[in-house]
Each structure stands twice: as C-alpha cells, then as structure tokens.
Amino acid sequence: MDMNDVKTRGLVLLGCGKMGSAMLAGWLRGGLPPEAVWVIDPKPSDWLQAQGVNLNAGLPPSPAILLVAVKPQMMDDALGAAEIDARTLVVSVAAGTLLARFEATFGADTPVVRAMPNTPAAVGRGITALIGNAAANDDHLALAEALLSAVGQTVRLESESQMDAVTAVSGSGPAYVFHLIETLAAAGEAEGLSPELAMQLARATVGGAGQLAEDADETPGQLRINVTSPNGTTQAALEVLMDAESGFPALLRRAVHAAAERSRELGRG
Incomplete structure (x- = not known):
C-alpha cells in the first residue's frame, strides 16, 4: 500500500x-x-x-x-x-x-x-x-x-x-509554552513594560529561542550556558528558575507526570 x-x-x-x-x-x-x-x-x-x-x-x-x-x-x-x-x-x-x-x-x-x-x-x-x-x-x-x-x-x-508520556510532553506541551509566554509577558509588565510591548517581547523571545534550539548543533543545555555570563542578569534569573525545589525542574516534572497520569486514566476508560 x-x-x-x-x-x-x-x-x-x-x-x-x-x-x-x-x-x-x-x-x-x-x-x-x-x-x-x-x-x-x-x-x-x-x-x-x-x-x-x-x-x-x-x-x-x-x-x-x-x-x-x-x-x-x-x-x-x-x-x-x-x-x-x-x-x-x-x-x-x-x-x-x-x-x-x-x-x-x-x-x-x-x-x-x-x-x-x-x-x-x-x-x-x-x-x-x-x-x-x-x-x-x-x-x-x-x-x-x-x-x-x-x-x-x-x-x-x-x-x-x-x-502517555508523549501526550504529556509533546501533545500537551504547547500549552505549557503558551503559558510561559503569558507569564513572561506578565512579569515584564510588573517591571514597567506596557502590556503590548511585554507580549511582543515574550512571543518573539520564546519563538526565536525554540527555533534556535531546534536548528543549532549545540544542546539546549549548552545554548543556555552560552547566554549565561558569570554573575550577570541571566545567571540571577536562572538561580531562581533552576532551584531544585521550586524551579522548573521540579515543577515540570510534576506537571508532566500529572498529564501522563491523566492520559493513563483516560485510556482505562
């Protein structure tokens, strides 16, 4: 066929x-x-x-x-x-x-x-x-x-x-990224940007970074290192985001697990 x-x-x-x-x-x-x-x-x-x-x-x-x-x-x-x-x-x-x-x-x-x-x-x-x-x-x-x-x-x-894991990572994953854009823009507003400018910056940043991560030879981890100057602004932010208990690693692990468990429940009818 x-x-x-x-x-x-x-x-x-x-x-x-x-x-x-x-x-x-x-x-x-x-x-x-x-x-x-x-x-x-x-x-x-x-x-x-x-x-x-x-x-x-x-x-x-x-x-x-x-x-x-x-x-x-x-x-x-x-x-x-x-x-x-x-x-x-x-x-x-x-x-x-x-x-x-x-x-x-x-x-x-x-x-x-x-x-x-x-x-x-x-x-x-x-x-x-x-x-x-x-x-x-x-x-x-x-x-x-x-x-x-x-x-x-x-x-x-x-x-x-x-x-079930695929559903939790790539099937539901776009929603996680959309929420990242929302929250990144809101954080920009909190620092004094207009809503329109904050959203434009957040959308372009996430879209561009995603394209770079897909196209580049380096791993995402190496790309992160490339833009992180010692004691600079990015490092200050990453110390919050990479915190073992409250940062992205623990949060996304819980989120993906919750989505995978729900997928398993749906599969069982």
Missing part, C-alpha cells in the same frame, strides 16, 4: 476540526486529489466546504485509509459510519483511545496505527508519535508517517505504553 493506492481507493477522514483541517490542508498541498478524500464532519467549516472533497457523502466500501480525528466521546458514532475490511489501514489521532478499542470494532486483523500529533501541526511544525498494532507492518507505518509528515516531524514508539 502506498500513496497511489490512497489516490485510487480513497481516504476517509472522520472529523475535520483544527487537527483534521491541518492534515487535510497538508495532503492537498502535497498533491492528494480532493476527489480521493471523503470527509465526515457534522459542522463543516467554510474552508472545508471550499476544498472540493466528498463532504458528508456516501463512503467508499474499502478505502485505503480511515483516519479518525474525532473526540473520544464521539468515537462510537463515528466508527459506526465506516465500512472497512482488513485491506484498510486505520489511523487514529484521537487522544486516549487505545489500539484495542479499534481492534474490538474492526477485528484484530485490521492494521491500526495510533498517532499523537500536536497543535503546531497547524503551521506545519508539529511532531507526531506513532505506534502500530500487531497487524500493522512497516509498509503501514511508512504510509502513516507519509500522511502525518504533511504537518511536521514523525517518530515511532517502541510500545503503546509510551504514548
């Missing part, structure tokens, strides 16, 4: 919210014909209606791909609308929904890939972790990677149990 097979047999997208729309936009930019895509979404956006895809129409009986992008509470209704067989690859980006859930619906011989993308997918800068069930071979995983690379990087996991 490859992208030519997808063009011939079709791709069904269940749910086209922000993540589904980001993926669909990436596929269409990459050359997937709109007529090869079927989308089921109860409240299609104006953007979606203008894409020329098969929208809320009768589905092909055995599509190459069934991509599930609905919220977990809508899963039963969404899956009930799909007609697939063992030739269809099921790809799920639904948080907290285990591989076993899809095997119970479609059978253990159906190849299933579970994926966890994150919101920077909206600007093509996401990262998606993938894990397949026993029926998913390397070709299936490669096809899922090809689809999800339309919105950023992909990585393969060794076991499904790692998905």
Whole structure:
C-alpha cells in the first residue's frame, strides 16, 4: 500500500476540526486529489466546504485509509459510519483511545496505527508519535508517517505504553509554552513594560529561542550556558528558575507526570 493506492481507493477522514483541517490542508498541498478524500464532519467549516472533497457523502466500501480525528466521546458514532475490511489501514489521532478499542470494532486483523500529533501541526511544525498494532507492518507505518509528515516531524514508539508520556510532553506541551509566554509577558509588565510591548517581547523571545534550539548543533543545555555570563542578569534569573525545589525542574516534572497520569486514566476508560 502506498500513496497511489490512497489516490485510487480513497481516504476517509472522520472529523475535520483544527487537527483534521491541518492534515487535510497538508495532503492537498502535497498533491492528494480532493476527489480521493471523503470527509465526515457534522459542522463543516467554510474552508472545508471550499476544498472540493466528498463532504458528508456516501463512503467508499474499502478505502485505503480511515483516519479518525474525532473526540473520544464521539468515537462510537463515528466508527459506526465506516465500512472497512482488513485491506484498510486505520489511523487514529484521537487522544486516549487505545489500539484495542479499534481492534474490538474492526477485528484484530485490521492494521491500526495510533498517532499523537500536536497543535503546531497547524503551521506545519508539529511532531507526531506513532505506534502500530500487531497487524500493522512497516509498509503501514511508512504510509502513516507519509500522511502525518504533511504537518511536521514523525517518530515511532517502541510500545503503546509510551504514548502517555508523549501526550504529556509533546501533545500537551504547547500549552505549557503558551503559558510561559503569558507569564513572561506578565512579569515584564510588573517591571514597567506596557502590556503590548511585554507580549511582543515574550512571543518573539520564546519563538526565536525554540527555533534556535531546534536548528543549532549545540544542546539546549549548552545554548543556555552560552547566554549565561558569570554573575550577570541571566545567571540571577536562572538561580531562581533552576532551584531544585521550586524551579522548573521540579515543577515540570510534576506537571508532566500529572498529564501522563491523566492520559493513563483516560485510556482505562
């Protein structure tokens, strides 16, 4: 199975919210014909209606791909609308929904890939972790990677149990960074900056530092050292932020653990 097979047999997208729309936009930019895509979404956006895809129409009986992008509470209704067989690859980006859930619906011989993308997918800068069930071979995983690379990087996991940690680090992680921007701007206001200037400085600083961390050969630790002059302003701040009990290390460890535990709870239903 490859992208030519997808063009011939079709791709069904269940749910086209922000993540589904980001993926669909990436596929269409990459050359997937709109007529090869079927989308089921109860409240299609104006953007979606203008894409020329098969929208809320009768589905092909055995599509190459069934991509599930609905919220977990809508899963039963969404899956009930799909007609697939063992030739269809099921790809799920639904948080907290285990591989076993899809095997119970479609059978253990159906190849299933579970994926966890994150919101920077909206600007093509996401990262998606993938894990397949026993029926998913390397070709299936490669096809899922090809689809999800339309919105950023992909990585393969060794076991499904790692998905909870991935959810806590990269899935929920953008929210931590957004909150950092909020609080950095608020701290700037407290030191006398206008709200507008503080926010502009915070946004550009976090965005630029993230790009530098991704592009540079040095590790983030070395980049931190590079901008920390002995007894300077950065060192004064880092002594607060790197405090073993009240700084970032302990705080983020607790935050990521809380998110991972919640992911495990959702997976248990």
